[in-house]
Amino acid sequence: MPTSQDMSLMDIADQAAENFTIALRDRTRALMTSLEGNDLASASELIRQINLTRDETLYHEVGRLTRALHNALRDFHLDIGLHASAKVEHELSEMADARSRLNYVIKMTEDAANLTMDRVDEATPIIQNLVDSGKGLKQDWQTFVANQPSMTADQAALFGRIELYLAKVANDGQGIHSRLTDILMAQGYQDLSGQVIKRVIDLVSDVEKSLVRLVKIASNVEAVAGIQSPVTAKTQLDAQQRIKAEGPQMSTASKKDVVSGQDDVDELLSSLGF
Amino acid sequence: MKILIVDDFSTMRRIIKNLLRDLGFTNTAEADDGSSALPMLEKGSFDFLITDWNMPGMTGIELLVACRASDKLKTLPILMVTAEAKRDQIIAAAQAGVNGYVVKPFTAAALQEKIEKIFERIEAAS
Numbered sequence: 039m040p041t042s043q044d045m046s047l048m049d050i051a052d053q054a055a056e057n058f059t060i061a062l063r064d065r066t067r068a069l070m071t072s073l074e075g076n077d078l079a080s081a082s083e084l085i086r087q088i089n090l091t092r093d094e095t096l097y098h099e100v101g102r103l104t105r106a107l108h109n110a111l112r113d114f115h116l117d118i119g120l121h122a123s124a125k126v127e128h129e130l131s132e133m134a135d136a137r138s139r140l141n142y143v144i145k146m147t148e149d150a151a152n153l154t155m156d157r158v159d160e161a162t163p164i165i166q167n168l169v170d171s172g173k174g175l176k177q178d179w180q181t182f183v184a185n186q187p188s189m190t191a192d193q194a195a196l197f198g199r200i201e202l203y204l205a206k207v208a209n210d211g212q213g214i215h216s217r218l219t220d221i222l223m224a225q226g227y228q229d230l231s232g233q234v235i236k237r238v239i240d241l242v243s244d245v246e247k248s249l250v251r252l253v254k255i256a257s258n259v260e261a262v263a264g265i266q267s268p269v270t271a272k273t274q275l276d277a278q279q280r281i282k283a284e285g286p287q288m289s290t291a292s293k294k295d296v297v298s299g300q301d302d303v304d305e306l307l308s309s310l311g312f
Numbered sequence: 313m314k315i316l317i318v319d320d321f322s323t324m325r326r327i328i329k330n331l332l333r334d335l336g337f338t339n340t341a342e343a344d345d346g347s348s349a350l351p352m353l354e355k356g357s358f359d360f361l362i363t364d365w366n367m368p369g370m371t372g373i374e375l376l377v378a379c380r381a382s383d384k385l386k387t388l389p390i391l392m393v394t395a396e397a398k399r400d401q402i403i404a405a406a407q408a409g410v411n412g413y414v415v416k417p418f419t420a421a422a423l424q425e426k427i428e429k430i431f432e433r434i435e436a437a438s
Contacts, residue, residue, distance in 0.1 A: 148321075148322070148323055151323045152322075152323065152326070155323075155326055155327070155330070158330075159330070219331070219334065219420050220420075222327055222330055222331070222420075223327065223331075223417075223418075223419060223420055225323055225326075225327055226323070226324060226327055226416060226417050226418075227417070228321065228323040228324075229319070229321040229323050229324040229395075229416065230395055230416060230417060232321055232323075233321075233366060233395060282371075283365050283366030283367075283371050283372075283373075283396055284366070284396060284398065284401075285366055285395055285396075286395040286397075286416070287395070287397045287398070290397065295398050295399055295400065296397050296398050296399070297397045297398070297399060297402065297415060299415065300414065300415055300418060300419075300422050303397075303402060303413050303414070303415050306399055306402050306403070307402065307406060307413060310403065310406045312406060
């Protein structure tokens with residue numbers, strides 16, 4: 039999130055670069071004139087000035103970079119331990135806070151999923167009991183009705199309704215049972231969302247570590263002036279990570295190397311002779 | 313039939329355990345990653361392993377490879393139930409000797425079908 043302070047820092051940096059270009063252009067023109075006029079003394083003085091301006095600009099830019107980094111770190115409330123011998127503390131940083139919030143989400147969803155499954159576990163035997171007793175009672179009822187020597191039309195109609203009701207209890211009970219299974223399956227969201235959140239937690243940790251490292255480098259201005267960021271061979275890394283666990287895939291439709299569902303998995307496996 | 317369920321999320325272990333109970337498999341045990349599952353498998357008399365892939369410590373694919381390298385566990389039927397959905401990953405699991413692969417989120421019917429299929433194949437082979 040860019041703050042007004044960041045914007046002004048960027049403006050200053052642009053301004054400095056522009057000033058340097060203008061100064062360079064002016065002096066180059068003067069240098070050409072001096073050389074054409076064979077005035078070597080003023081030509082070498084101009085070259086000295088160009089070098090000086092370049093060094094000054096570079097020095098200021100490095101200083102600004104260092105300050106910007108410090109500000110960024112301060113905004114994240116990172117205790118970077120630059121001026122103390124204390125080890126880098128993460129506990130109070132905003133990033134550590136972000137991590138604990140995300141862990142809280144995992145905990146809350148886990149509790150909710152478990153509560154849901156507790157209720158499903160309680161409801162399942164209740165329904166099963168209704169189904170079983172409904173079935174048993176229906177059989178006994180049929181025997182009882184069959185053994186009646188005589189009954190009125192009203193009685194026959196009522197007995198019929200009771201028999202239908204007992205059949206319905208058994209039947210609807212099965213329907214409820216299968217819906218309870220669906221509710222149970224739906225709790226899998228906790229695993230899938232939890233895996234994604236764990237990945238974000240790791241990312242936040244990595245960003246935090248990188249920022250702390252950057253500021254330690256920047257605190258030494260000379261080191262910053264001579265810094266050369268190491269280039270990692272990304273393709274090499276990708277190849278190594280290929281068969282590692284990646285967690286749930288998002289927007290699978292746009293990814294060619296990701297299966298879109300169980301049918302795709304089955305197709306792929308059967309093509310492999312499964 | 314003794315079944316070991318391995319997943320780092322207790323929610324998922326519970327779901328699979330309940331589904332297995334509905335299918336009539338009540339003798340189950342749980343582990344939260346490969347490194348706790350492997351000694352259980354080596355010591356115990358498990359007939360079937362259902363494992364996740366992405367777990368801290370020892371992952372499911374590492375557990376699969378370790379089982380296939382063990383004399384005792386090389387023929388243990390293994391079903392992978394995982395969110396890992398890349399073709400390369402499924403191929404890697406197949407090459408490592410997995411018996412079935414169910415991608416999350418899955419349905420109760422899909423799990424049942426894969427389990428039945430695995431046991432049909434084992435019976436046909438014996």
